[in-house]
Amino acid sequence: MVKKMSKKVVILHGSPRVSGNSDILAKEFKKGSEDAGNEVNFISNEIY
Structure with a gap:
């Protein structure tokens, strides 16, 4: 049996446009x- 290992993912979101393509x-x-079972840390500069 193969054990699937989850990963730690960091997303740095720096676009000032809410609902833009980058967002x-x-x-x-x-x-x-x-x-996919990964641990995600989402960091955004949204000020709205």
Whole structure:
């Protein structure tokens, strides 16, 4: 039996535009990474 090891992922999101392309991409990457069983730390500079 092969044990799947989860990874620790850090996403640094620095785009000032809410709902812009970078925002959408970062959030989708976070969702996919969590769905794969990884531990995700999402750091954003959103001030809104």
